[in-house]
Amino acid sequence: MASSLFTNTLHVCFDSVLAMDNPGMVSMFESLMASGISGFLGCPAVLYEDALTEFFLNGSVLDEKVVSTIRGKQVEISEELFASTFELPVDGLTDLSEIPKDIVFDVRGIFSFSGEQVSTSGKKREMKFEFRLLSDILEKTISVKAGSFDAVTQERFLIMAAITCGVAINWNRLLFNILKDMVIVASRQAKGYAIQISLLLENVLNLELGDSSEFPSSKILNKKTVHRYIAVNDKVGVEEVADVPRVKKTPVKKAVSRKRPAAVDEPIVKKKRTRVGKAAAVATNSALESVPVQVVAPISTVPPPAPKLVAFENIVEEQRVEMPVDPVDQIIEQVIAETAQVETDVGRTNDSGPDVEDQGVKTADETEL
Structure with missing residues (x-):
């Protein structure tokens, strides 16, 4: 000690x-x-x-x-x-x-x-x-x-x-x-x-x-x-x-190496997000299937032009169903129908005697039987 x-x-x-x-x-x-x-x-x-x-x-x-x-x-x-x-x-x-x-x-x-x-x-x-x-x-x-x-x-x-x-x-x-x-x-x-x-x-x-x-x-x-x-x-x-x-050099190298992966990945993400149309929908679906963890912004799965075409076809179909008949054609058809009906009535008036009798006899005979 x-x-x-x-x-x-x-x-x-x-x-x-x-x-x-x-x-x-x-x-x-x-x-x-x-x-x-x-x-x-x-x-x-x-x-x-x-x-x-x-x-x-x-x-x-x-x-x-x-x-x-x-x-x-x-x-x-x-x-x-x-x-x-x-x-x-x-x-x-x-x-x-x-x-x-x-x-x-x-x-x-x-x-x-x-x-x-x-x-x-x-x-x-x-x-x-x-x-x-x-x-x-x-x-x-x-x-x-x-x-x-x-x-x-x-x-x-x-x-x-x-x-x-x-x-x-x-x-x-x-x-x-x-x-x-x-x-x-x-x-x-x-x-x-x-x-x-x-x-x-x-x-x-x-x-x-x-x-x-x-x-x-x-x-x-x-x-x-x-x-x-x-x-x-x-x-x-x-x-x-x-x-x-x-x-002093050691921490500087580590700091640079950590930043490089972020700089490389950033442009890839931006390119995927700039696609439009059907290609964008396909790319988004494939990305969701391969990387389930990734969060994708809520984008409609129907391409933008599709709703416009459907709406236009629906409008045309509705117009075809509800379109009225031409009034001129309707009047002509009505006149022809009425004329035919008049001729028919006149013919029946001239031949009404014999027809009525025969009919009356025939009806009586059928009744007796």
């Missing part, structure tokens, strides 16, 4: 880094010293791993003090003891949101690697190398975060802005509150401050700490490690820039 307390910790050797030939890095470390935090970041690097394990195992907060038991002896760390040990400022901002907005605006350009203003929360690679390293120091040693370190949060961006522009921060209150969170069981705060706690325990009277261990040299920031940090980040930055065009 003890080794996990300083896995990501960075310890600063200010004498070495201030002698570098990199103006940007030197300026950044000078700002750290001016902020009053150099006594915390550059304190003597001693480690008592066994004592650290027991400290966090038995640690708690009591009366605004961090208390614990190590080898049967109670240990108390007050805010005043914390401030005096690391010579931390006790005056300044405790609420980072009070940092002036114009300062935040200015550092967005100062931090930028490309010259364009960076976001207050974004990728670390958008910033210059010295501010990438400053972000790592604050995240790994001050805030003690776990996980990925490729992004910058807004809270850390504000702290970087305050350090760079000389805004006073109450570092003692900020750091001591983080220490209290470390010993609270329900807190999600990662455990750290291994070097600083070891130094505090070393100053406790009559406390047996056991053997000390050496802090890993690879985690001490000096000329060599800082130059290595720049080389690694420079190589990673080049690879990321080279990969950007390939990442």
